Amino acid sequence: MVRWVRALVVGAALAGMITLAGVVLGRIYADPLLVRLVAGAAIGSVGLSVGMRRLPNWTVAPLSATVLGAYTIVGLKLAAGQADVTGPLSQIARDSLVNGIPRLLTAMIPVQPAPDTVVVPVIAAWLAGLAAAEVAVRARRVLLGLLPVVALYAGALYVVGPNASAAGWTTPAFAGLAIVALATSARPAHAEVPEVSAKLRGRAMAGAAAGLVAVIALGAAVGPWVGGQVSASPVDPRRYVQPPQVDSLDESPLNRISGWALSPEQRLFEVSPTGAKSRTVRLRLAVLPDYDGITWRVGATYRNAGRVLPQLPRLPDATTADVRQEIVIDGLTGRLLPVVPTPTEITGARIAFDAATGTLIRPEQLSTGLRYSVVSEVQTPDVNLLPAADVPSGNAVARFLAVGPGVPERIQRLADQLADGNGAAFDRATAIEEFLAEHYRKVADAPSGHAYPNLDFFLFGPRAQGGQVGTSEQFAASFALLARLTGLPSRVVVGFDAPAGGGAVTAGNAIAWPEVLFNDLGWVAFDPMPKSKNPRPVEEDFTPKPTKPPTPPSEPPTSADTSSSSAPPAALAAATDGGPGAAVIAGGASGSVVLLLAGLALALVVMRRGLSRRRLTVGTPDERIGGAWAELRDALRLSGRPLPAHLAATEAAAYAKEPSAVRIRRAAPASEAAPLPPLDELVAGINTVGFAPGAADDAQADRAGSQAVAYATALRARRSWWRRVWWSLHPGPLRWRRPL
Template sequence: MLRAVPVPFALVVLTALAGVVLGRVYAGDLLTRLMLGAALGSVLVSVAARRLPSWLVAPVSVAAMAGWTAFSLHLAARHADLTGDFGPIVADAARNGIPRLLTAMIPVEPAPDTVLVPLVAAWLAGLTGAEVALRAGRTLLGFLPPALLYAGALYVVGPNADPATWPSVAFAGAVALGLASSGPRGAPEAADPTAGLAPSVRAAVRARLVAGTALGLAVVVGLAALLGPLLAARVDERPVDPRRYVEPPRVESLDENPLIRISGWALNPEQKLLDVRTQAPAGAESRIRLAVLSDYDGVTWRVGATYRNAGRILPAAQPGAGPVETVRQEITVADLTGRLLPAVATPREVTGARVAYDPASGTLIRPEGLSPGLRYTVTSARERPDVNLLATADVPAGEEVARVLRVADGTPEPLRRLATQLAEDNGAPYARAAAIEQFLAEHYRVVADAPSGHAYPNLNFFLFGPRGGGGQRGTSEQFAAAFAVLGRLTGLPTRVVVGFSSRGDGPVRAADAFAWPEVLFSGVGWVPFDPLPRPDAEPRPVEEDFRPTPDDPPPSEVPEPTLEPTATPPAVAAPDRPADGAGVPTPVLVGGAVAGLLLLVGAALATLAGMRRAQSRARRERGDPGERIAGAWREVTDALRLAGRPVGGDLAATEVALRARQALADARATTAGGPTAGAGANARPAGPGGLGEPTGPAPRGANVGLGAGVPDGGGSAPYGPALTAPPRAATVDGPDVDELATLLNQVAFAPGTATPAQADRAAAIAEEYVAALRAARPWWRRLLWSVHPGPLRWRP
């Protein structure tokens, strides 16, 4: 009886070790304990049911798995403080388990949607291994499912934890124990397969055993000699992180650039946005941060965040040199819309709402969107910069801060001259920042009815436009954006923050919304500045302290405002990733392990196909019309790349359309058995990624290239190039890709003018073209087309 214990014990240990490895990226040890329970339950059910018919074991084990999974999800829901009915929570976990596991921020919160997949995988691995090892008597083959589970856990963890040294040693030890205890036992005849045979037959059998053993040993030694150096060379390499293949939650354009909402809020000052209750040190004013905008392309400021699903505890940022205060706020949403979740900087714990988080900026979102009555609690670590260090503090430089030092092309010459003038007599970084702050506060006026807009032409008019014509006046949007641009022109790393001022407890209204700039100082951290003038101050004319050269004509027209919508459109939930799960295997014989492996491969391929379909649907159906047209264009360029005909980023949209028609014609000719037309002698080579990035702005009237960004109208320039239809070339019967190229040019040069009908037309063209190009491929390439992982990781 005792000799039958080691194999089940080894199976439990092997399955539980996968939970130990995976639990290293989870907060706390709840997942490890739940996976240990799944390992014990699956193996014990198989041991107890050994005398039952083989066909009855799987249903009994699956019923036990359902009970343990329901109990575990209940514990995880309580641990994560999730409220609501248990049924919808379980349904949501089953629907979104895989994508949320791969987009969750480290450490992962043990919640129903992040523990369901590991639990089910652990139970199925224990069931498969126990049936093959105990019922079929194939111990080594029975250890294969736990080994695959262990390898999968290592892959999911990736580079996000230290090497799993001791779990791997324990895994090897458990395998050795199980194999050593599973040898032949009972009568001597069972131990000696040649007993009772004739001497000549016995000699032949023994010779075959010796030859087989020698051959197996030679194969093992050969594999060790061949694979050993290759594996040793990869010891110091960084593992692949599977999270890079899954697209994080996306936000709407107003959440990507909330700076354009300032003017709308200024016109409705009494609108109630939030209710706040604060626990903070007495006398300290709290700024509630909505979003941090670090990217500026000369047209609009953007958050540019990569949001990861997070639990209650958020990862800590790099500490500054000043003291840290703990601020606790209970916030109730009123009329605030979108997905951005307001919080005092820098949030450390959030309860009452599921959030996604960008550690680089400290910006929070609620993927489901805000709704009136939503109540959540935020505990933040607010830093107080040491002002005594600012006078001598330097600013960082290099690749780590290149993002907040970048100056977009096309900067107006007056802005450059003003920045040079302000920096001439102020060598120290803090002195330059203070000079910019003082200049803006002394020369400009804050008004509530100023039009929105912070593109280069808008800022140029704000700084140097005639007072009588609407210049030299604006909201905090123009003050903060002008400070940030002037700061970058003088070598200061800057960013713009949008948020609200709060006096402690009570309502936060639209009049409390404002934007402010921040500057990064070495050893101090991000320091906010206030370039807004005092309410009772009379601005001094700009001409007294800065006079443009006579070569610069004064602005003659007011820049076009950025239109603020009357109501924020409802947030659209990010596309859910399909969670394809393997069916319940019943491997009662030796072939069970092989069937399980095939099932895992099939599940992986189905998951890839589902992720590809969700990606295509999100590109064509999510976002505003401009984003949908750009997504349809990405579908066409990805299809060309899948067909082996990538296009470079130096090509205009019309040139790409010509290449697309030629690629379809060539594919159809090849399928029909005719001659294959080449791309042409004048074809330009594709870049290494197939999608390039332009080195400068597109000329007036030109077609936008593939690498050009598609602005969403966050800040409109006063003038735009004339839109012209692309020239028609000889084409084949098929989708009108030229029309899609025309729509892409419209989005690039006239942002905000695309209509939903045009977006629907672009999606239809892209879908028709991709289907036609795929249909012209050989049958085996059509099978690989839908599961190719390239489009999930290719970047524009």
């Protein structure tokens, strides 16, 4: 009777410890189904071994494996029903067993309990219970029997990684159950023999003392390392597993725009009504953030997800609305699923989700008749904040500013021209949008392509030869490229304009559009599509027209000439009359305007020089070096190519020396084409200010200021005469903000 009680207590402790491993793992799952299945596996495996402890041990493993198979089938059926996974049960079981581990490690958090995400934990829990019960109950080696359970618990902690809060109560409970199992299995002490008891007690005390010393030494050696690991972030095993990837068809859906434009009546899918007040609602198919000068690519990290998707952070001052829509696929191919951004729940299809872009992909190819329902949360930022909004900088957005090498010179010059005089980020984006909308036409039969040669021909090719026309592919790609060249983080999006009242979405509804990232406003879409059927040729606004040299003034008349008979009679009469004529009055008014403009120009020049003098001579060395850096930034901005805020000092110096940043005017003297002055002292000063504040001295500040002035002077000298005049009179430096 006592042995049965001990076996039951040890078995209950083992089942409880395995269940706790399921509780730990269940923290990253969307609902408690996994915990229930693991608890059932723990009770079934341990209970079967305890109940068969009187039978030969060779009969337990085959019977337990048979029961495991039946229990696994039941668990897979429950998970498939809850996850809406359809198909033959044999196919579901085979797919889950083959792909269970990679899909578990690539699943989106929270993990949807599906056949392929529960099968591995259930089988592992059953096997751990079987091994632990056989060793701890049948062989009565409880300490050794705890090893499989401890390994299961450690594996659960490893799989969870940093994706859930710390396991507060589960670990003490796990340790407590282990102590109960060990205490229950302790055997009673034998009766002492008087003649040997003293020796045994002495040996026991010596062994206990040695063990205590060893434990203390081990604690002193390992304790600091263990303490450091408590506060360290655990390793996420998902970093070692390759998530699902897109194929060539979905890598750049932008290439499909031209093909869809040629077959505008082709039915792609059906949508249900959304209840929106507008005539159309825009669905997103793919987001393309990466450009190498040849192709805009998806570049997303898709992870297997369940019905519930993680919500994106809320934008401040944005209005939100839930949109529910049912979509039925007709002729759309590929694996990408069109949805209203950003989806938060999906039913009817197994998907993988990219949290950065809010786009969905299916593991299998789309098929006619596929039906799925989506709940999306639409966030609408306050557009009134756009004119004053800035764009983010730094490594976080470097991906959205990168372009491939070899940007065509004409495209770079166009970007410089559009940025010239548009200091605010929204102003630059609007200038690009309006330029494309006013000078180019949309045609359905334009050839596909958005590499540098394609965009160069689209922007500047002769109209008679097919230039300056394109589909939304070229409009969106050109906007995004020009935006990046002017310092705006941008990307291209491919999607569809679907009827808000529901109905068929055809290939003619496919569209690409650009988006720009603003602080606190998120990604904002722009529309560079043409607004007129007769746009102006690009040559009217981009190619500079030659300026007519001013006519030299005529010789002023001498006093003898005033009495000449060639003078008009009216002029002579006015002169003899002594009263002011019309010419005199007009000349006086014009002179007043000229004097006013001259005074304003003089005031601007004085204020600009005073600003430069204060920057470079007033304040601590750190402040003067910061002023020199501001002089460099203003010079580049005045030249039409603002310095991107995300560049480090060394990168900024290299950027300032690029040929595209220092355009030389036509017919410039050879001296003006010489290399620009170096900026090494300025870069060293900025690095000193940034990494060792207060370490700079007056001499270093003087050298940084001298280089900034020399660079600005040389850069100004490369401009045409009227641009040099405007350089000195531009009021922008008096109001521009200049972050270091």
